[in-house]
Amino acid sequence: MNRLVVTRWSHLLGYSGVGAIVRADNELFVIKDTRCWTDRDGRPGGELLCYVDLLRKSLGIEQDLRQPPLSRVLRNGVVEGTCIPAQRFPGWMRCPRCGLLYRQPWHRDARSAPDSDAADCLRCRCTGRPRLQQVAWVVAHPAGGLRDLPWHLLTHRDAQSAQACRADNTHVYLRLRRAAGSGLHWQLSCDRCQATAPLELRQPLPELDPQRQPWDWSKSRSAIETRQPAQILEVNDARLYYPRTRGALVIPPESRIRRDGVLALLYSNRGHRDQLAQTRSALGQRALMRRLADEYRCPVTEVEAAWAEIQTGWPLYDQAVTPGGLISKEFQALTEEIADLADGEDFVPRHQTRGWRNLTLIAEGAETCVWAALDQLVAVTRLREVRVFTGFSRIVQNFDDGLSPSDLDGLSDKPKTWLVPPDLDGSLDWLPAIELYGEGIFFTLNEATLQRWGRQPDLKIRTDSLQSRFEHIGMRFPEELPSPLTPRFILLHTLAHLLIRQLETQAGYPAASIRERIYCDDGEQPMAGILVYVSIPDSVGSLGGLAELAEPKRFLRLLASVFEHANWCSLDPVCSEHEGQGPGQLNLAACHACALIPEPSCMFGNVLLDRSFVRGDLQGKIQPFLAFTADTA
Secondary structure (H helix, E strand, O other), X not given: OOOOOOOOHHHHOOOOOOOOEEEEOOEEEEEOOHHHOEOOOOOEOOOEOOOOHHHHHHOOOOOEEEOOOOEEEOOOOOEEEOOOOEEEOOOEEEOOOOOEEEEOOOOHHHXXXXXXXXXXXXXXXXXXXXXXXXXXXXXXXXXXXXXXXXXXXHHOOOHHXXXXXOOOOOOOOEEEEEOOOOOOOEEEEEOOOOOEEEOOOOOOEOOOOOOOOOOOOXXXXXXXXXXXXXXXXXXXXXXXXXXXXXXXXXXXXXXXXXXXXXXXXHHHOHHHHHHHHHOOOHHHHHHHHHHHHHHHOOOHHHHHHHHHHHHOOOOOOOXXXXXXXXXXXXHHHHHOOOOOOOOOOOOEEEEOHXXXXXXXXXXXXXXXXXXXXXXXXXXXXXXXXXXEEEEEEOOOOOOOOOOOHHHOOOOOOOOOOOXXXXXXXXXXXXXXXXXXXXXXXXXXXXXXXXXXXXXXHHHHHHHHHHHHHHHHHOOOOOOOOOOOOOHHHHHHHHHHHHHXXXXXXXXXXXXXXXXXXXXXXXXXXXXXXXXXXXXXXXXOOOOOOOHHXXXXXXXXXXXXXXXXXXXXXXXXXXXXXXXXXXXXXXXXXXXXXXXXXXXXHOOOOOOOEOOHHHHOOOOOOOOOHHHHOOOOO
């Protein structure tokens, strides 16, 4: 029986994306790939995202970006729109009383009693007829594959029982129960041949097709060769699914495009542009333009002008964009004032720097040092963020964009993983993406103060310690880190976390809804900026409570309290003197009581944090950052 389960778009691009096991109505399902996200005519069900070419080029994405399909239930119970299909998985269910294992009991022909009605299929045949429960284990492979456990094979491990008892999916004869005398271990048994075997969850399993998905039985894809075994994991194991999501802000010139003009209409309609490009004769193109003019309800001359503008490269005009270069372009867009800004644009930074510099400070103190430490202050009253789902991995997290399985050493014994694209085979010309609207606060630190602060020898020692641990553990992130790590980055990252924790109490937003973007570079064109923002999947965006705090007087008090709270932690002196904590010991003076924030808010996995870079250390070898603002003030 089909039914509609409501979910958020943001979940579909996160831990409820393609290949993920999700829970709905007390049952488990796996989300099918994007080849199935189509309407009845086989066309993609989601709308095409326009004006994101700069973002796509900077992220190295060649495919188009489309939103997930949208559907709803009408008052008469009819579902309108395109649904994202999901399959019930795991396919085996177990009786909690007698332990009998059923394979896909929702199919009537899979039961030993085919005359039972459909509503009775999910109940056991034993006394009391208890409702069946899905098993809690699956088989996963680093190449991305997922399948049910081979319960018959696990029960009949020895050669004699395996030869005497053949697998039979049409009858119910296997049992999974707690082992006698142990409340932790599980025991498998066969009612036909009386074979028994313990369920060993740590045993490696051979995998015939390490990329096979539960819903995908196509044979067009050739199986890869790898020595890595499949593993048995619980359905709630974090290693079962690692989504790969990239995101960035939409900035000028694309953020300034009006959506209601003929030029915007023609540019956003890929089919019309393709028809104009494929029409070679001037007469045929003229006829097509007249038809488009009737459809757009405008003169033919406006269509001609719009097509001529697009052919010249509008809206980017072929400006050079390199993968990874969007961070510097975002920084430039945030720091340079944009003329003639309208509130309805997708990127509206309102500069507060002049008001910040003209603040009248009553007396010398912490607020004076904070005032001198900042260079620019910007209230981002509106922003548009696009997040793209580029694939998923299992067992081990993967960050190698564009790296196909054949490019890896599949026969190596070292732990490797594959990034599985949303359509499994990379044949589609689009990726799922969502656009979010919100607001934020952006500020930069004074470069001269940073230079004086960064000359402290012990800063380099603490940074090198984190760098060596970071290289040893091999952790990677979707966003690029400065290589090697710099004291400037650790200062900015820690300060962003402290600010988010402070905003949670003063802005009214939960910390999990506030995100950070770090702009860091100490090269020829130095960057030292922090953007904290909120964004939601709605064109209205947020309510303005965060951007209002960028008013100079309010932000001065806010940031002064951030530096003040950096001086102490409820776990001090243990936290301040800790030589390594967190994953891979990649945090020093930073713990859940002071600097850690919810995982979705951090760009870098809640690691590479150290309050000593902000407040100084207890031994006096590192001076506080604000101590170097005297010359600036």
